Amino acid sequence: MSALPPLTWLQAFEAAARTLSFTAAGRELGVTQAAISQRIRLLEDRLGQKLFVRHPRSLALTPAGQAWLPSIHEGFARIGEGTREVFGSAPARSVTLRTTPVIQQNWLAPRLLAFHRAHPAIAVRLVSAIWTDEFGPEGADIEIRYGRGGWSGVEALSLGAEHLLPVCAPAVARALAAPADLAGVTLLHAAGFAVGWPSWLERAGVAGLESRSPALTCDNQVMTLALASLGGGVALAHRRLFEGRDDLVAPFDLAVPTDERFWLVRPTRGQRQEEASLLWSWLCREVDADPG
Known part of the structure; x- marks a missing residue:
């Protein structure tokens, strides 16, 4: 894959994977549940694999989602560390x-x-x-x-x-x-x-x-x-x-x-x-x- 997915899609995945809730992820990122759902769907289409199993009242990560999540966490952590080193704390x-x-x-x-x-x-x-x-x-x-x-x-x-x-x-x-x-x-x-x-x-x-x-x-x-x-x-x-x-x-x-x-x-x-x-x-x- 030549290009990374948009950052907003990755943020939606990380928040939804951590909370196991599209609604909670939307609250955290300041967008609607529908926006999170759409970003996850677009991300899954880009990757060619499902990241979540959608149950009627719950959400679970697929094996692919579970395997990918640590890399996403590490990536955001490194971005945060680099930002603080160069620009100082927010x-x-x-x-x-x-x-x-x-x-x-x-x-x-x-x-x-x-x-x-x-x-x-x-x-x-x-x-x-x-x-x-x-x-x-x-x-x-x-x-x-x-x-x-x-x-x-x-x-x-x-x-x-x-x-x-x-x-x-x-x-x-x-x-x-x-x-x-x-x-x-x-x-x-x-x-x-x-x-x-x-x-x-x-x-x-x-x-x-x-x-x-x-x-x-x-x-x-x-x-x-x-x-x-x-x-x-x-x-x-x-x-x-x-x-x-x-x-x-x-x-x-x-x-x-x-x-x-x-x-x-x-x-x-x-x-x-x-x-x-x-x-x-x-x-x-x-x-x-x-x-x-």
């Missing part, structure tokens, strides 16, 4: 923050920039997650999750009650005088939310109207809001995230409450570094000062 002052793309873009970005300007020596590593099982205290100092709360092993601070309302581009809004006008208009759905279009339409007195409208479904709200801003339809948005945008308008006043919300989260166990505590306190003050 800076200790770094914090990993994991959250959803929509909260990054609409709530976190200005606050994180202000923190960076006040504390430029602290390196913040921001990683994305969408689905509930992508979150967890492993590998992240702080998280902003979406859900009903009640997670074990974490300290959680609510960002406040949430309401969802329809939003769209101004040109689309001009044709929407009443909720019934949504018939035939593309409804943009974000999968995974407890409150969606059926709930809002029922509250608006036009239950079932979604069956008379085209639909586009995305796995994240960033995409539904992007499509809405381009005139591609009407999306449901969290009020706190919509209020910071100038490319969308709300054609109706009705906002439906939901018992799901965004939460600032950190593990309750383990030693907390000073830098992570500093960012946590900063974000907590931002939550307290947020009128939403």
Whole structure:
């Protein structure tokens, strides 16, 4: 074989082989379980052999995977040693923050920039997650999750009650005088939310109207809001995230409450570094000062 596989594939194999879990490997590397699975599949295709035996609820290394793993461990160890010899140890002052793309873009970005300007020596590593099982205290100092709360092993601070309302581009809004006008208009759905279009339409007195409208479904709200801003339809948005945008308008006043919300989260166990505590306190003050 003339060329080594990409480093990201090797990292995925090493993490998955060590944890025997694609999900745990994804958390460690800051990517989704699906991304780890894809990298392993591509690596196996490149090598021409299976590295894992995939059982319904578990994972095991094949003989080839077991034989190759020590070489991978040794390779990464030698890279680490060489890096430290030439460049010194990595800076200790770094914090990993994991959250959803929509909260990054609409709530976190200005606050994180202000923190960076006040504390430029602290390196913040921001990683994305969408689905509930992508979150967890492993590998992240702080998280902003979406859900009903009640997670074990974490300290959680609510960002406040949430309401969802329809939003769209101004040109689309001009044709929407009443909720019934949504018939035939593309409804943009974000999968995974407890409150969606059926709930809002029922509250608006036009239950079932979604069956008379085209639909586009995305796995994240960033995409539904992007499509809405381009005139591609009407999306449901969290009020706190919509209020910071100038490319969308709300054609109706009705906002439906939901018992799901965004939460600032950190593990309750383990030693907390000073830098992570500093960012946590900063974000907590931002939550307290947020009128939403």
